[in-house]
Amino acid sequence: MSGDSLEEALTTRTANAPPELLSRSFFFVCAALSIATTIGLIVLLTTEAAKFFSFSAPLVGVTGETASVVEFLTGTNWGPTEGNFGVLSLVSATLMIMIGSSLLALPLGVGTAIYLSEYASPRLRGVLKPGLEILAGIPTVVYGFFAIIYITPALQPFVPGLGTFNILSACIVVGIMIIPMVASISEDAMSAVPESLRQAGYGMGATKFEVSTGIVVPASLSGIFSSFILALSRAIGETMAVTIAAGSTAQFLNVLNPAAYTERALPMTAAMVKLVGGDVTGGGVAYRSVFAIGITLFVITLAMNVISDLVAQHYREEY
Amino acid sequence: MATDTTTEVAGGFGQVSRTVGQLFRYLLLAATLFGLVFVTILLVYVANDAIQPLTADPGWHLTFFLALVVPTLAAGAYVYRRDGEAFQTGALAIGLAVVSLMFSGGAAMIFADIVEPLTFLAFLVAVAVPGVVTLAVVAYDDRIPFLGQFAVTVAAFYLSLFGVPGPLGAAAGISSVVPGVFGLLAGVPLAPAPWLLAVLSVGLPLAAVGGSLVARDRGRRARLFAGAGILAVPLAGGIVGPFVGVDPLPATVVASVGFVPPIVYAANVAINVPRERVALLIPVTIIVGALVGAFAVDLAGFAGPQSWVDWAFLTASHSNTAEDAGFYPAIGGSILLMVTVAVFAFPVGVGAAVYLEEYAPDNRFTRVVDVNISNLAGVPSVVYGLLGFGLFVTYLGQPDGTVLLGGLTLGLLILPIVIISAREAIRSVPEEQRAASYGMGATKWQTVKNVVLPRSFSGILTGTILALGRAIGETAPLIMIGAPNVTYSLPTSFSEAASAMPLQVYAWSSLYAGPNFYNKVVPAGVVVLVAVLLAMNSIAIVLRNKYQVGD
Amino acid sequence: MSRDDVERDTRTRRQVLAGVGAAGAAALAGCQSTGDGEGSGDELSGTIDIAGSSTVFPLATAMSEEFKSEHGEVEFNIQSTGSGGGFANHFCPGNTDFNNASRAIREQEEQQCADNDVEPVELTVATDALTVIVNNDLDIDSITVGELRQIWAAEVETETWSDVNSDWPDEPLELYGPSDASGTYDYFIESILHAGDEEYSHLSGYSGTEQDRTIIQGVEGSENAMGYLGYAYYSTNKDRVKALAIDDGDGEPVEPSLETARSGEYTPLSRPLFTYPAKSSLTEEHVAEFARFWLENATSEELVAESVGYVPLGEDDQQEQLDALEAAIEDAGN
Numbered sequence A: 001m002s003g004d005s006l007e008e009a010l011t012t013r014t015a016n017a018p019p020e021l022l023s024r025s026f027f028f029v030c031a032a033l034s035i036a037t038t039i040g041l042i043v044l045l046t047t048e049a050a051k052f053f054s055f056s057a058p059l060v061g062v063t064g065e066t067a068s069v070v071e072f073l074t075g076t077n078w079g080p081t082e083g084n085f086g087v088l089s090l091v092s093a094t095l096m097i098m099i100g101s102s103l104l105a106l107p108l109g110v111g112t113a114i115y116l117s118e119y120a121s122p123r124l125r126g127v128l129k130p131g132l133e134i135l136a137g138i139p140t141v142v143y144g145f146f147a148i149i150y151i152t153p154a155l156q157p158f159v160p161g162l163g164t165f166n167i168l169s170a171c172i173v174v175g176i177m178i179i180p181m182v183a184s185i186s187e188d189a190m191s192a193v194p195e196s197l198r199q200a201g202y203g204m205g206a207t208k209f210e211v212s213t214g215i216v217v218p219a220s221l222s223g224i225f226s227s228f229i230l231a232l233s234r235a236i237g238e239t240m241a242v243t244i245a246a247g248s249t250a251q252f253l254n255v256l257n258p259a260a261y262t263e264r265a266l267p268m269t270a271a272m273v274k275l276v277g278g279d280v281t282g283g284g285v286a287y288r289s290v291f292a293i294g295i296t297l298f299v300i301t302l303a304m305n306v307i308s309d310l311v312a313q314h315y316r317e318e319y
Numbered sequence B: 001m002a003t004d005t006t007t008e009v010a011g012g013f014g015q016v017s018r019t020v021g022q023l024f025r026y027l028l029l030a031a032t033l034f035g036l037v038f039v040t041i042l043l044v045y046v047a048n049d050a051i052q053p054l055t056a057d058p059g060w061h062l063t064f065f066l067a068l069v070v071p072t073l074a075a076g077a078y079v080y081r082r083d084g085e086a087f088q089t090g091a092l093a094i095g096l097a098v099v100s101l102m103f104s105g106g107a108a109m110i111f112a113d114i115v116e117p118l119t120f121l122a123f124l125v126a127v128a129v130p131g132v133v134t135l136a137v138v139a140y141d142d143r144i145p146f147l148g149q150f151a152v153t154v155a156a157f158y159l160s161l162f163g164v165p166g167p168l169g170a171a172a173g174i175s176s177v178v179p180g181v182f183g184l185l186a187g188v189p190l191a192p193a194p195w196l197l198a199v200l201s202v203g204l205p206l207a208a209v210g211g212s213l214v215a216r217d218r219g220r221r222a223r224l225f226a227g228a229g230i231l232a233v234p235l236a237g238g239i240v241g242p243f244v245g246v247d248p249l250p251a252t253v254v255a256s257v258g259f260v261p262p263i264v265y266a267a268n269v270a271i272n273v274p275r276e277r278v279a280l281l282i283p284v285t286i287i288v289g290a291l292v293g294a295f296a297v298d299l300a301g302f303a304g305p306q307s308w309v310d311w312a313f314l315t316a317s318h319s320n321t322a323e324d325a326g327f328y329p330a331i332g333g334s335i336l337l338m339v340t341v342a343v344f345a346f347p348v349g350v351g352a353a354v355y356l357e358e359y360a361p362d363n364r365f366t367r368v369v370d371v372n373i374s375n376l377a378g379v380p381s382v383v384y385g386l387l388g389f390g391l392f393v394t395y396l397g398q399p400d401g402t403v404l405l406g407g408l409t410l411g412l413l414i415l416p417i418v419i420i421s422a423r424e425a426i427r428s429v430p431e432e433q434r435a436a437s438y439g440m441g442a443t444k445w446q447t448v449k450n451v452v453l454p455r456s457f458s459g460i461l462t463g464t465i466l467a468l469g470r471a472i473g474e475t476a477p478l479i480m481i482g483a484p485n486v487t488y489s490l491p492t493s494f495s496e497a498a499s500a501m502p503l504q505v506y507a508w509s510s511l512y513a514g515p516n517f518y519n520k521v522v523p524a525g526v527v528v529l530v531a532v533l534l535a536m537n538s539i540a541i542v543l544r545n546k547y548q549v550g551d
Numbered sequence C: 001m002s003r004d005d006v007e008r009d010t011r012t013r014r015q016v017l018a019g020v021g022a023a024g025a026a027a028l029a030g031c032q033s034t035g036d037g038e039g040s041g042d043e044l045s046g047t048i049d050i051a052g053s054s055t056v057f058p059l060a061t062a063m064s065e066e067f068k069s070e071h072g073e074v075e076f077n078i079q080s081t082g083s084g085g086g087f088a089n090h091f092c093p094g095n096t097d098f099n100n101a102s103r104a105i106r107e108q109e110e111q112q113c114a115d116n117d118v119e120p121v122e123l124t125v126a127t128d129a130l131t132v133i134v135n136n137d138l139d140i141d142s143i144t145v146g147e148l149r150q151i152w153a154a155e156v157e158t159e160t161w162s163d164v165n166s167d168w169p170d171e172p173l174e175l176y177g178p179s180d181a182s183g184t185y186d187y188f189i190e191s192i193l194h195a196g197d198e199e200y201s202h203l204s205g206y207s208g209t210e211q212d213r214t215i216i217q218g219v220e221g222s223e224n225a226m227g228y229l230g231y232a233y234y235s236t237n238k239d240r241v242k243a244l245a246i247d248d249g250d251g252e253p254v255e256p257s258l259e260t261a262r263s264g265e266y267t268p269l270s271r272p273l274f275t276y277p278a279k280s281s282l283t284e285e286h287v288a289e290f291a292r293f294w295l296e297n298a299t300s301e302e303l304v305a306e307s308v309g310y311v312p313l314g315e316d317d318q319q320e321q322l323d324a325l326e327a328a329i330e331d332a333g334n
Helices: A005-011 A018-054 A069-074 A088-119 A122-137 A140-155 A167-191 A195-203 A208-219 A221-237 A240-245 A258-262 A268-277 A284-314 B002-011 B018-051 B058-082 B084-114 B117-140 B146-162 B166-172 B181-186 B194-214 B220-244 B248-272 B274-300 B311-315 B328-359 B364-377 B381-395 B403-427 B431-439 B444-473 B476-480 B501-511 B515-550 C003-020 C022-035 C057-070 C083-091 C107-115 C145-152 C183-193 C212-221 C231-235 C258-263 C285-296 C301-308 C315-333
Strands: C046-052 C074-078 C098-101 C123-134 C142-144 C174-178 C207-209 C225-230 C245-247 C270-277
Touching (some): A018 A284, A018 B146, A018 B364, A018 B381, A088 A122, A088 A208, A088 A258, A088 A268, A122 A167, A122 B018, A122 B444, A140 A167, A140 A240, A140 B018, A140 B444, A140 B501, A140 B515, A167 A258, A167 B018, A195 A208, A208 B018, A221 A284, A221 B381, A240 A268, A268 A284, A268 B381, A268 B476, A284 B364, A284 B381, B018 B515, B058 B274, B084 B194, B084 B248, B084 B274, B084 B328, B146 B166, B146 B181, B194 B220, B194 B248, B311 B515, B328 B403, B328 B444, B328 B501, B381 B403, B381 B476, B403 B476, B431 B444, B501 B515, C046 C057, C046 C270, C046 C285, C057 C074, C057 C098, C057 C285, C057 C301, C083 C107, C123 C212, C123 C231, C123 C258, C123 C315, C142 C145, C145 C174, C174 C183, C183 C225, C207 C212, C212 C225, C212 C231, C225 C231, C231 C301, C270 C285, C285 C315
Parallel strands (some): C046 C098, C142 C245, C174 C207, C174 C225
Antiparallel strands (some): C123 C270
C-alpha cells in the first residue's frame, strides 16, 4: 500500500485516463477474486453441509438417519454406512496427528531457527535454507509412502503392537513436513530482533548462549508462537500423508494415552478422501457428510490462522 | 522484557561456561540437520529400490568410477582451486544440462502427443502478427487515442486468432467466412515435415535469444552467425535422430530444449567471460567421461543396473503387471496441469499483488483482502478439492476430472502463495525508483509496467515456480475432483480427463498392493516425481540467488 | 509396445544415457511415443469413462488393458470412487459410461439415475469370496458366523479354541490373515465383524501379511492355526489346508466352492461384483464392444483369478449375462 502523498499528487491527474482505469480495474478484479474464492468456499460448504444436516428422508445406502448438528459435533462413533456421524472420533485422530507431529517439529523447528539466525555462517545458511525449502517441497504423497514403506517397518521391532497403519509414523512424517514452516517463520522473527539488543547483551558480558536464549528468543516470542499455530494448522489440514499412513479405521482414541499412537485411526482429512474414493460410501446424502467434515476443518484452520494473526499483531515487539 | 533479561544476564556475570554454549550450539546444529538427514536417508532408500544400483556388474561400477567419477572429482578440485566462482559456473552448466534435458523430455512429449507442431507454429504466428501490429500502432502514432489503440489491438488479436466472424459469430449462428491467421496456417494442406516445423517454432526463437546473448558485444553479423550456429543444433537433432533410433520430431525438440540452453550457456562463458573459461572443464569431463564409460561398458559387456526407472517405465502407460507398468500418461497429465495452473494463477496472482502493493487505498476493504489472502493460504488442500468439485462440477455442470478443472482447482489453491510471494518481490523494489518514474511524469500504469514489474520479475518468477512445484505435488484436490486413477494415453485437449504423477503414485500404492507395485513401481514413480520437483525447486533457488546478488 | 521390444532397440542408447544419470534419461521420455499406435486394422475409437468400486477397479483395469492391446485407439479413464460415490457423483449425473459396484444398485440410486435419463444395465462380472482355513489335522469342519466374530473381534477376549466352542481343543489360537492394507481385510470386517447388532473391530494380535502364500504357509505349519484369505488363492492350494464350511446362522454349513460362491449360497463370505454400463452409452460401438469383451473374458482363470484374485463366472452365468447385454444393446439401438 503506497499512500504516499507525493505519489498521489503526481498521479491523481492521470488516474482516470482510459489506460489507467483499465489496468487498475484489471488489478482490482484479480485482488477481488480472492474474496470471491472465500465467499465461494463458505457458501458452498455451508449450503452443502446444511443439506446434509436437514435431510429428512432415509439416507441412500445407510441404515440409520442423518445426524443433527449436535449429534455430529458430539458423537464419538464414525461409520457413514451405518448412519453414525460422530465427528469426534475423526477429530481425536486429527488431534493426535497434531500433537505427535508438533512434539517433533516445534523443538526442532525453533532449534533450527536459532541456529540459522544466531550461529550459522552466511555460507552455511546459504546451503541449509534451500535444503529446508526442498524438505518442504517434497509432495505429501511421497511422505505418506515413506511412512508406510520405510518408517513403520523400521519402528516395528522397537514399538510393540505397531500395525501396518499407525498414527505414530504419520506423526513423524507430518512433523518433518512442518519443520521448515516453524523454522522459517521463527527465523524471520529472530532476524527482526535489532542488533543493538544483542550488542547490549554482549556488552553486559553475556555469552552467545545467554544472548540467544535470554534475549533473542524472548524478544521474538510472538513470532515463534504464531509459527507454532500456523504449523499446527498445516498439520491438521495435511491429507495424503495421513491418508496413506494412518489407516482408515475410525475410532475414538484417548489423545493423551501414548499407547494409542500405535493404533490405526482416521483423521478428518483422510475421512474426506475415503468418503470420496472408498468403497463404503453409501452415496447420496451420506456422501454429503464430506462437506460437513469439510466445514469443520475449514472453521478450525481458519480460527487458528486468525489467532496466529492476532498473536503476531498484538504481541509484536515494536523496535 | 528486554531489560529484564539483561539484568538476569548481568547476574550470571563472571561465571562463563563454554561447555554449555558449545553443547547448545551442537544441539541446534543437530536439530537443523535432523530433517535434512532423515529425508536424505529415505530418498536414498527409495532411489535404491527404484534404480537398484547393486544389480549392476561390479565391472560396470568400476568402469564408470574410473571414467566418470575420478576425472570429474579431479577436474572439480582443479577448477575449485583455480577459481571458486568458476567452479560455481561449471556446476551450474552441468546442472543446467541435466535440468534442460529433463524438461526437453516433457516438451518432446507435448509435441509428439498433444500439440501438432503445425498447430503450435500457427498459434505462434497468429500471436506474433497482431503483436507486431500493436507495437507499430503504439510506437509510430501517438496521436491515436488510447481507446483507439486498444480497439485495434483487440481486433488484431481476435482476427488473427479466430478470423471473421469467429466464436462471436458462431455464437450468433454465422459460420466462418474468413479464417484467421491461425486457422489459415493450421489448415495448410501441404506442410513441411513436422520436425522442420518444430525447428521453426521452437528452435528459431531459442536461436534468436541465444545468438544475441552469445554475441551481445559484437555486431549484428556476429549475432546472426551465432544464431545460425545454434539453429544448427535442432536441425542436426532432426537429421541425426532417425539414425540412432529416435523419431525426428522428438529428437528435434530434445535438441532444441535440452541441448541449446547448456550449449548457449557454455558458449557465453567461453566467449564473453574469459576469466571463467576453465569452468567448462567440468561439464566437458563429465560428458566425455559418460560417453567413454558407456562405450567401454558396451565393449566389455558389463550389465548395468536393472533399474525400474527406465525407458519402458517412462514411455509406457499403466499395466496390471508391475513389470509393464509405466508413468507416461501421468507425466503428460502433470505437464498439462502445470501449464493450466500457470496460465491461470500467474497473471491473476501478479495482478492481485500489484493491486495490493501499488493501488490499494488504505481502507477496510484492503485490510479484509489482506487478511483473507493469508487465511486462504492456510486452507487445507482437500477443502480446495471440495470447492473445485462443488463449484465446477455440481453447480457449473463441467465434466469431472478434466485438465481444465484440475488446473483451475490447483490454481485457486496456489493463488494465495503466488500473491504473497509476488507482493514480497514488488515490495523489494526501492521506493526511489518509483519516485523517479513519477517525477518524470509517468502515470501509475506506466510506472508499474516499466519500473515495478521488470524490477521484481525474477522474484515473482521464483515464487511462482515454487508454487507451481506445490501444485504438481498435490494429490488430494485431484482425488476430490474425480481425476482418473488410470488412463492409457495423454489428453489431447483441456476438456479431457487426465491423471497426474502424484495421483498415479497414490493409486499404485493403495489400489495395487502387490509386492512388486509396492516395492518397485511406486519407488520408481516417486523417484521421477521427486526428480522433477527438485529440478523445479533448484531453478527457483538459483534464480533467487542470482537476483539477490544482482540487487 | 512390449517391454522387450523397447529394451532391445533402446539398449545401446540407454547405456549411453546411463552415464548422464537417471535425470538425463528422463529427458528422452517422449521420444518413442509417436510409434505407439498399434494398428490392428479396426476402426474402434473413442473414450470410455469408468468409475465406481475400488474392489472391481483392478478387474476393470485388467480388462481395459487387455482390450486396449486389441483396440489401441480406444481410450480409458478409470477411477476408483467407491460403488456409491460412483453412482451418485459420476454415473447417474451422466458423466461415466460404466459404474463398477461391489453390491447391487440401490433403489434410490436407480431413482437418481432415472431422474437424469440414465438407465443402468446390471452385469455380473465376477464373484468375490473369502475362505476361512485351518490346518488339515484339526478336527473341525464348520464354523458359525458368531464363532468367527468371537475369534476375530478385538473386543472379545479369546485365548483358546475351547473358549469359543467347548467341543474344540483346549489349545491356544494362532491367527493368520491379510494385513490391514488389503481389501480382503475390509471385506472380512464388513461381512463378519460388522454384520451383527454390535460393531466389532478387527483384533490386531494376528500375523498380518501382504502375501497370501504366507497365510497358507502359517496355517499349514501349525495345528492350531486359523486364517482367512481370498478364495482364488485357496483354490490353487486345496490340499495344503482345509477350508471351513460357514454356517450363517441357519444351522446349515456351506462349503466354499465355485458353485456355492456363484450361486450365492456361500454367505456371508461371498458377494457378486457388478459393472453397470449406461444403456445410452451402449449405442456407441466401442462401449458395447468393451462390455462384450469384459463378459467374454469373465470366465478366464488367468485374467480374473490369477491376476486379480476373484472367482470367475461360470459358463452358464456368462451366457446369461451376455444375453442380457445383447438385449440391452439392441434395446438401446432402437
